[in-house]
Amino acid sequence: MNILPEWTDLRFFLELARAGTLSGASRRLEVEHTTVARRIDRLEAQLGTTLFDRSREGYELTEMGQTLLPHAEAMEGAALAAAEQLVGAEVTAHGVVRLGVPELFGVRVVASLLASLLRDHPDLSIDLLVLPRFANLANREADMGVMLDPPTTGRYVVTRMATFRMYLYASPEYLARHKPIHSHADLVHHDFVDYVQDRLASQELSYLNELGFTPRRRLCCTGMTAQVEAAKAGLGLMLAPPYAIPDDGRLKMVLPGFYAERSYWLAAPTDLYRLQRVRAVWNLLREHADSHPELFMHEAPEPSMQL
Template structure:
């Protein structure tokens, strides 16, 4: 490469999106261009740098060692470009742009989506891409700007805070309880059916909370996501462990053996460079303030979980 010929930032942006998506079609959707344009830009960048950045296969594009070496430099340029754009456009006082937020499925449906609707009504120039995933968002490949997760990153540069500690507690439908032996102690649970996660598809080891029962539960129906588990338990399939925010307040599920619970924590994380952006911090702060103000979403109380509203 000619020492005086530097890669164009736009080519590096194509490089970043292909590295994150892993396929031409995925990168083209994120960049809103034809997949042939992505391929052409990558070919040009490799020719300019005189090296191969991706291994091509039928499965997709995977970074070579040289590509891995370029990645942090391209991300640093992206961060500087985002920060400069935000500052120059006055976004330090007006929240503008798009924020990609990764959230577990049921938490997104019951808590975050209604909350984002209220927030967006107050910020007409802000948009949110809510990644409702059966797993936790991959912040390392910039799949999301910030994410709610059970296992925060342990390496890399991230801002991390505990969003909430929640209790997984036992619930069952009144119909199930009426047709099965009474539950007075934890030992009685061994005679009952359970609804749980598919054990070899857990998004995190933290979801393996039924091990705390002290025996191997009789799992009659397992689902990869909690929304299906809730519906199955509400239909009378068996007992379920769930946090209060996940349980509908229509009487289809009622608490069982309230002294038994498993405690877990949700963490909020964002790459340090993205956390500096005003729009990312606005979403971050709203999630924190909302979680702190509504402990009944996370710990069972005598009060039912009310319809969600932003503000007092």
């Protein structure tokens, strides 16, 4: 190889690797798909190797493409960090941060929380991805994410944001129409609202399977927002963290002290975590979780009955 590849060609390589299709990469880069194809052809010619396997389904990295990927990501991170330092971004965060969060957590907690951060950083913008699943950091769908399953491979910074507890709730109307609940054994006679089991965003959401019996699921939803509304309508019991329950009296806790425990994790690619704008959002979420434990768990009376 007589000439080094241009950084812009490596950007095209990265976006195609993340999107998997020419059309997806072209949207990210705001160019025509033919431009993406031409840049990839040029890069492969310069490197003297094939970086992608082409098929009708899209573009998939070859072994050599996988080898190039972390080096291109490191160059991207260095370029972003350099740009921040040149404009003095070590003092104030600027630019756009794409934050992926679980649906109801994003609506009830994160959206309003971001207001103070944006007031303090007038040049910062947030793309809040409120999802019924967890953001895919590997293809850079988001710059950082809140998730139940942190990445275990690859170059990521990961930290536990909060441990939370899922308590049993039901509407007063449902409780008035059904048998009293005094103990765990009474639950077998009741209806439940849950996630659609073959559409779970994480196996960590299969907490009802830990009850010790097969629950009678009357309504299953792909997101917790719909589950809360269904439970308020009297369709059954549901498990939810405190932040998910509106303070309007339409849902009451059942069997205080009975809960399923999980953890939320913050994760970001290492190169993006170095950016001031990403760390500003990261620190905000960490500090808010630390200072508001009531969002994630109640003080359970003894003895507690963990699933």
